[in-house]
Amino acid sequence: MKVEKFTVYAISYGGFVGYRMAEMHEEMVEKLVIVSSGIVCKHDRKLEHVEKIGRSVVDLLVAKTPEDLRILCRMSIHKYDIGRWIPDFFLWGFIAVECCRNEKEELVEELLNEKPEAHLPLLTQETLLIWGEKDTVFPLDWAYQLQRHLGGKSKLEIIRNVGHAANFEAPHLLNRYITSFVLGSA
Structure with a gap:
């Protein structure tokens, strides 16, 4: 397809996949959007x-x-x-x-069974994290933990009164955050 650069959008389990894609192909993955994914949660x-x-x-x-x-x-x-x-x-x-x-x-x-805290790399890409305030699958404090891990190249948006399925409960707001981030107007 000859695409040289692209943005990865990943939700829930897909966040684990998207994170690894950004790690493995940092020259191709320009930006990363992760919605509600427990990537950095400590094993215990x-x-x-x-x-x-x-x-x-x-x-x-x-x-x-x-x-x-x-x-x-x-x-x-x-x-x-x-x-x-x-x-x-x-x-x-x-x-x-x-x-x-x-x-x-x-x-x-x-x-x-994975213990991500032992080997989770720091990404170089700008990363947008989007989380539902009421997420019980991957609680909101996991979003803050991931943002701390990623540091200054990450931004966290919290969607109020929404659970894990932000794409179902607040699709318009979710899309607005993603579009703004990808187009660079955020």
Whole structure:
């Protein structure tokens, strides 16, 4: 495609991927936008957070039942309880078409066991962090932790009264932050 420079936009698990892309291809990744991603969470804090959830994180992220998906929706979306309005047959259909289940389960297990504090590089790119104020998947203090790690080339925008799924709950504001950052008017 002959693209020499680009901006990476990554949300949640994609933040881990986007961060590694920026690290590995710093000459190509000009800017990075990360929305609600627990990249720098210390291992012991991550395990403590998982314990508070009280369920298998693998089962929630690679759902096996409609109830798993409903719980994930409740955790991710602060303003609305959309899970209770979606019929089981629709959720079963979503589960049935999900591909690469084993690979996704392995990825979640790897993330749970990874200790990022031991080897997380400092990026050279300008980075915009966007977080929902009410995020219970990756709490807001994790955003501040990531911003401290990245230092002066990072900026944090917090979207009030929004959970983990900022792209669902506040898409217009999220897009405004991203557009402004990418175009350089922020």
